[in-house]
Structure formats: C-alpha cells, structure tokens
Amino acid sequence: MSQPPKTSSSSFHIAMFPWFAIGHITPYIHLANELASRGHRITLLVPNKARLQLQHLVLHADLIVFSPVAVPHVHGLPEGTEIASEIPIHMTHLLATAMDRTRGEIEQFLTVSKLDFVLYDTAQWVPGIARRNGIKTVCYNVVCAAALAIALVPARNVPKDRPITEEELREAPAGYPSKNVVLCGAEAKALTFISLPYGEGITFYERTTTAMKECDVLSIRTCRELEGDLCDYMEAQYKKPVILTGPVLGLGSDKKSEKLEERWEKWFSGFEAGSVVFCAFGTQWILEKEQFQELVLGFELTGLPFFVALKPPSGCATIEEALPNGFEERVKGRGVVFGGWVQQTAILSHKSVGCFVNHCGFGSMWESLMTDNQIVLVPHLGDQILNTKLLVKELKVAVEVEREENGWLSKDSLRKAIKSVMDKDSEVGVMVKKNHAKWVETLSSPGFMSGYIDRFVQKLKEIVN
Numbered sequence: 001m002s003q004p005p006k007t008s009s010s011s012f013h014i015a016m017f018p019w020f021a022i023g024h025i026t027p028y029i030h031l032a033n034e035l036a037s038r039g040h041r042i043t044l045l046v047p048n049k050a051r052l053q054l055q056h057l058v059l060h061a062d063l064i065v066f067s068p069v070a071v072p073h074v075h076g077l078p079e080g081t082e083i084a085s086e087i088p089i090h091m092t093h094l095l096a097t098a099m100d101r102t103r104g105e106i107e108q109f110l111t112v113s114k115l116d117f118v119l120y121d122t123a124q125w126v127p128g129i130a131r132r133n134g135i136k137t138v139c140y141n142v143v144c145a146a147a148l149a150i151a152l153v154p155a156r157n158v159p160k161d162r163p164i165t166e167e168e169l170r171e172a173p174a175g176y177p178s179k180n181v182v183l184c185g186a187e188a189k190a191l192t193f194i195s196l197p198y199g200e201g202i203t204f205y206e207r208t209t210t211a212m213k214e215c216d217v218l219s220i221r222t223c224r225e226l227e228g229d230l231c232d233y234m235e236a237q238y239k240k241p242v243i244l245t246g247p248v249l250g251l252g253s254d255k256k257s258e259k260l261e262e263r264w265e266k267w268f269s270g271f272e273a274g275s276v277v278f279c280a281f282g283t284q285w286i287l288e289k290e291q292f293q294e295l296v297l298g299f300e301l302t303g304l305p306f307f308v309a310l311k312p313p314s315g316c317a318t319i320e321e322a323l324p325n326g327f328e329e330r331v332k333g334r335g336v337v338f339g340g341w342v343q344q345t346a347i348l349s350h351k352s353v354g355c356f357v358n359h360c361g362f363g364s365m366w367e368s369l370m371t372d373n374q375i376v377l378v379p380h381l382g383d384q385i386l387n388t389k390l391l392v393k394e395l396k397v398a399v400e401v402e403r404e405e406n407g408w409l410s411k412d413s414l415r416k417a418i419k420s421v422m423d424k425d426s427e428v429g430v431m432v433k434k435n436h437a438k439w440v441e442t443l444s445s446p447g448f449m450s451g452y453i454d455r456f457v458q459k460l461k462e463i464v465n
C-alpha cells in the first residue's frame with residue numbers, strides 16, 4: 001500500500017484534461033499520483049470509458065477524483081466513440097472535433113471549480129478559458145521532446161495553402177540539434193498529417209503550436225539525460241522555460257507495478273528466467289490481417305516461448321479467426337496470442353520475460369527502459385519512429401526490425417531482430433544489454449524520479465507566487 005498523502009494549506013487543486021487516448025491519460029494519472037502524494041488535489045476530466053479502464057491506476061482515491069466528460073457524437077465516428085483506441089488512426093481528427101465540442105462543459109467546470117492549475121495537451125482553447133478564471137495553465141506533453149522539436153515549433157515552416165510534403169519533413173527545422181533523431185526516406189510520411197485538419201477549423205500543427213504558445217508553463221514527460229538539447233531547443237523556440245516531469249512511471253512508493261492476472265502469472269511461471277518474448281503494440285495500432293499473420297509466424301520461427309498481446313486485425317472480430325492455419329496446434333504450450341487488455345508493466349517485470357517487442361509508444365518506451373528486457377522495436381506512428389531513433393541510435397539500447405521498402409514487416413526480419421538480441425553469443429545483444437543496464441541504473445538511482453517531480457512542483461509554486 002502506498003503511504004497516505006500529507007495535505008497542507010499550500011496544496012493546489014489541479015484539473016487535468018488530456019487528449020482522449022489511453023496512451024495520454026495513463027501518464028496524466030501517473031503524474032496525478034505523484035502530485036497527490038505531495039498533498040495536491042486532482043480532478044481528472046476524462047471520458048467515462050477511460051475512467052473504467054484506468055481507475056485502478058489511481059493510488060490516492062481521497063485526493064484524485066474523476067469528473068467524466070460527455071463526448072458528443074460527431075458525424076463519421078462510430079456511435080458512442082469516446083477514446084482513440086476505439087477507432088482507426090485515420091478517424092482521430094474527428095475525435096479532436098468531438099473534444100472541441102466539449103468546450104462548453106469544460107468551461108462550465110473551470111468557471112465553478114476554484115482551481116489553481118489546469119494541465120492539458122491537445123485542447124488549445126483551454127488557456128483562454130483559464131485566463132478568464134484566474135487559473136494557470138500547464139501544457140503537459142506526453143510525447144518525446146524530439147517529436148515536438150522536429151515538427152511542432154515556429155521554425156517548422158508549415159505551408160498554409162497546401163499540405164506539407166515528405167521532402168519538407170525530411171529537412172529538420174533551422175537549429176534543430178540532433179543529427180540522429182531525424183526522419184529519413186519513407187519515415188517522413190508518418191508526419192504529413194500535421195498540416196491536415198484536426199478538430200474544428202484548425203490543423204494539427206496550428207492546434208498543438210497554439211496549445212504550447214498560450215500556456216503559462218510548457219512541460220514535457222521526459223528527462224534532460226535523454227533529451228536535454230532538444231528541450232533547450234524547445235525553450236528557445238517557444239521563448240519560455242520547459243519544465244520536465246521525468247518519465248513518471250506510475251510506480252507507487254512501494255515501487256510495485258500492477259498485479260498480473262492469475263492465469264497469466266501461472267503461464268509465465270512455466271518458463272525459464274529471461275526466456276519469454278513479450279509483444280505489445282500499445283492501444284491504437286490495428287494491423288492488417290496479412291501483416292498480423294506474418295508477424296505471429298515470425299514469433300513461431302524464433303523457437304522461443306512468446307506472449308503476443310495485440311488487437312484483432314482489421315476485419316476480424318477475434319484473434320482466433322485471424323491466426324494462420326494450424327498455428328495454434330504448432331505453438332501449443334509455448335505461444336499465446338491474446339486480443340484483450342493485459343497488465344503490461346507486470347508482464348515486463350516478470351522474471352521469465354527476456355525480450356519486449358513493441359511499437360515504441362512513449363509509455364512503452366519508458367516502461368521498457370526501466371526493465372532489463374532486451375528491446376526490439378517496430379515503430380508505426382511519427383513519434384514512435386523518433387522514439388525508436390532515440391533508443392537505437394542515441395542510447396544504443398535496442399534494435400529495430402528492418403522493413404521492406406513498401407513498409408512490409410517480414411517474419412524473417414522479425415525473427416532475425418529477436419534472435420540478434422536473444423542469442424547469448426550475439427555481439428549486438430551483448431552491446432545493447434550493457435548500454436541498457438547503465439540506463440536502468442540512472443533511471444532507478446535514488447531521487448532521480450522524485451527529484452523531477454519535486455522540481456516540477458516547485459515551479460508551480462513559483463508561478464502562483
């Protein structure tokens with residue numbers, strides 16, 4: 001059990017209104033836990049479906065409350081959509097419109113709630129409302145500083161009259177400090193969406209840059225040890241200090257992750273230490289059926305025990321109907337492909353797990369860095385590509401699965417990447433393990449995580465005073 005929080009007269013009431021996606025709401029809840037453990041009160045303004053999925057992560061129910069946001073229906077979205085994981089990526093701009101249409105409800109809440117701060121990331125209209133009500137704003141970004149710095153800064157000239165091109169995106173904005181964390185070749189395609197409409201009468205670029213320009217405090221869920229130069233660049237671009245929260249990993253004061261379901265605990269415990277390959281691609285990526293089948297065949301080819309937690313591919317209602325012929329019989333006893341929610345952090349810290357194949361979403365990136373599992377990356381979205389560059393090229397703690405020119409991931413390249421880190425005598429495997437161990441040491445050193453949060457809170461106090 002975590003310690004009951006201390007409250008004091010200098011504590012804040014803080015509202016949090018993150019983008020309607022599990023990958024965003026999760027780190028906001030982790031930050032809420034940290035703030036509550038220092039005596040601050042938090043109200044989480046999130047859709048009800050997110051509350052139901054994530055409320056178990058709240059460690060201080062006495063100080064953290066949910067205030068469910070009613071997400072209105074928008075033409076083009078399936079009826080009842082509330083969070084990004086319910087829809088394919090190409091529909092998320094419509095969910096941004098739905099978010100914009102909650103403005104009246106949010107304004108009402110901010111007007112009557114006597115708040116000190118509101119934290120947000122995607123709703124660029126929050127600062128206007130907050131200012132009218134004497135509330136300070138923190139634009140809290142839960143993607144890497146690199147993704148913000150390469151695409152969402154004033155120096156990135158985004159044309160107003162036409163979509164931005166891949167060629168333009170391959171060129172980093174003036175003064176961008178990294179040579180390694182850049183977009184090459186077809187990777188640039190993943191960020192062309194920034195100049196497209198995203199919400200009511202606004203593009204993604206306008207929306208996010210306005211959100212960052214208008215806030216009192218610009219904040220990022222990262223650490224200087226990983227992205228110091230990129231954070232300095234963000235400060236220079238936005239002409240305001242950038243306050244970091246560090247990785248904020250949601251471990252309570254007892255440093256325990258969530259509890260693994262009993263059936264999976266039993267399954268994992270049947271294997272040797274460090275032998276199982278675990279795979280998860282976050283909450284948003286839905287694979288095409290052919291690609292899904294190719295990947296599971298890649299896991300089969302490794303000959304290693306594996307646990308794959310993926311959503312059913314598009315067009316399939318269940319995982320079972322999507323599996324290749326004869327697959328289940330062939331891997332029986334050593335392989336599981338599961339289509340539901342699993343306790344990812346608990347699996348990652350299970351002693352039988354030795355390798356984590358993932359999409360390098362920012363949450364999974366930090367979670368993988370904190371364990372001693374070998375890391376194999378299969379990025380999909382723009383920020384995931386940049387996170388992957390950080391881990392593969394800067395830190396040299398992971399390998400990336402090679403794609404074919406058309407983006408296809410073959411079973412052989414997946415097998416090759418996994419074997420390159422799991423074979424005991426592989427040079428690459430030894431190198432990434434050694435580098436990774438140094439990062440685990442840094443991230444888990446006493447006071448590292450809490451120091452970031454303490455400095456964040458200190459900054460909030462200075463702003464109020």
Ligand SMILES: O=c1ccn([C@@H]2O[C@H](COP(=O)(O)OP(=O)(O)O[C@H]3O[C@H](CO)[C@@H](O)[C@H](O)[C@H]3O)[C@@H](O)[C@H]2O)c(=O)[nH]1
Pocket residue numbers: 021022023024026027142143280281282283284285309340341342343344345360361362363364365367381383384
């Ligand atoms: O079955 C599951 C699936 C996911 N998770 C957790 O859900 C979170 C997923 O977050 P993340 O790894 O960041 O993946 P996405 O959900 O794909 O994240 C979205 O949001 C991220 C920002 O936080 C971006 O970096 C990604 O590109 C974007 O897809 C992590 O904490 C996981 O541990 C589980 O616990 N169980």
